Amino acid sequence: MTEIVLIGLLAAVFYLVFRVSTQMSSLSGRMKSMHNQLNRMAQHMDLPEHPIIDELRELMKEGKMVEAVKKAREEFGLSLLEAKEYVDGL
Known part of the structure; x- marks a missing residue:
C-alpha cells in the first residue's frame, strides 16, 4: 500500500514539474515577443x-x-x- 502511495506522489510531482516548465517556456516566449515589439516601437519613434x-x-x-x-x-x-x-x- 505504501508503494502505491509513493508512486502516486512521484507521478504528481512529475506532472507538476512538467506543467511548471511548460508554463515557464510559454512565458519566456511571450516575453521575447514583447521585447521585440518594444524594440521595434523604439526604433520607429527614434528613441x-x-x-x-x-x-x-x-x-x-x-x-x-x-x-x-x-x-x-x-x-x-x-x-x-x-x-x-x-x-x-x-
Missing part, C-alpha cells in the same frame, strides 16, 4: 538607446562577455540566461 548599450558593446569588443552579462543583469534585473541572450543579441 535613443539605453546609455549602457555602448558600454556593453565595448565590453564585448574587449572579449569581456562575462562582465557584459553581469552588467546587463545588474542594469536590467535579468536572469543569467536572459542577460546572456540579451548580450548575444547585441
